[in-house]
Amino acid sequence: MATTRRLHLFDVDGTLIRGSAAAVEISRQLGVMTEIAELEREFVTRGLPADEFAVRARELWVDLTVDQVSAAFEQAPWLDGIREVWADIRAEGDHCAVISLGPNFFVERLLEWGVQAAHGSLWPAVPFTQPIVRSGILGPMAKVHTARQLCAELGLELEHCVAYGDSISDAELFRVVGSAVAVNGDHHVASIATHAYNGGDLRGAYALARG
Numbered sequence: 001m002a003t004t005r006r007l008h009l010f011d012v013d014g015t016l017i018r019g020s021a022a023a024v025e026i027s028r029q030l031g032v033m034t035e036i037a038e039l040e041r042e043f044v045t046r047g048l049p050a051d052e053f054a055v056r057a058r059e060l061w062v063d064l065t066v067d068q069v070s071a072a073f074e075q076a077p078w079l080d081g082i083r084e085v086w087a088d089i090r091a092e093g094d095h096c097a098v099i100s101l102g103p104n105f106f107v108e109r110l111l112e113w114g115v116q117a118a119h120g121s122l123w124p125a126v127p128f129t130q131p132i133v134r135s136g137i138l139g140p141m142a143k144v145h146t147a148r149q150l151c152a153e154l155g156l157e158l159e160h161c162v163a164y165g166d167s168i169s170d171a172e173l174f175r176v177v178g179s180a181v182a183v184n185g186d187h188h189v190a191s192i193a194t195h196a197y198n199g200g201d202l203r204g205a206y207a208l209a210r211g
Contacts (some may be wrong), residue, residue: 005094007156008209009147009173010115011165012100012107015183017076018200022102023057025072032060044168050101051134054121058132066126073109079183081203086114088206097150099143101169119146143173162209164202165189181205 013021027036039056042048089096097117100107107120122136138146151158159178163170168188174180175192182193183205190196197205 004160005154005156007147007150007154007161008089008094008096008206009143009150009161009163009177010096010098011143011163011167011170011183012098012102012110012120013169014166015164015170016079016082016098016110016202018079018184020077022072022076022100022106023053025076026061026064026069026103026106027057028075029068029072030061030064035060050121050139051132051137054103054123054137055132055134058123058128062128064126064128069105069126073106080201081206083113085202085206086116090114090116095150095154095156099138099146099173101138101140101142117150140169140172143170144176147173147177164205164209179209181209 010016017025023036023040027033036057039048039053043053086096096115097119098107098110098115100120102120103123104120105123105126108118110118121138122133124130124132147158147161151161158176161177163173163177163180164183165174165180166183166185166189171188171192174189179194180192182189182196184198185193185196195208197208
């Protein structure tokens with residue numbers, strides 16, 4: 001009997017990047033860590049909308065260059081084993097994608113590592129000459145909508161998906177997929193995850209998902 005293919009969906013901030021986020025790593029390059037930390041707190045604890053976060057972050061990053069984006073990406077504390085996990089998923093005939101609230105100019109760099117699709121918030125090109133278009137900024141429910149779209153393209157159902165995430169922005173997706181792995185997760189996902197992994201190697205989380 002044929003085995004149903006699966007779609008593995010990966011968050012980026014706090015999940016693939018352990019203990020950090022794209023916005024934090026970009027801000028580190030620009031020396032605005034205190035300011036971005038305050039925005040992160042407002043997002044997590046005070047419900048700051050994702051589009052407002054983006055507008056205010058763009059103000060902090062007004063002088064951002066492509067070289068700084070490259071440095072932020074290369075120096076981020078990525079989990080070990082990301083490329084190997086994605087290679088194995090493809091070898092098994094399954095599919096993998098990243099869905100992040102972070103800027104698409106950062107998230108889409110992961111395509112070079114072997115993920116098959118990369119979805120992030122739509123930001124203007126770097127260096128910035130255009131404002132943020134609020135409708136292009138993703139919120140937590142957008143992860144569910146994007147997962148549904150990917151499933152439709154692949155002829156799969158949400159029950160065939162495995163989600164990997166760490167925090168409140170992943171909770172809605174965790175509730176609708178067939179399996180969910182909390183990767184260094186917080187209390188927002190602990191009670192709704194199928195599995196929990198704590199550590200620095202994505203291969204450990206992936207092993208739990210494969211059973």
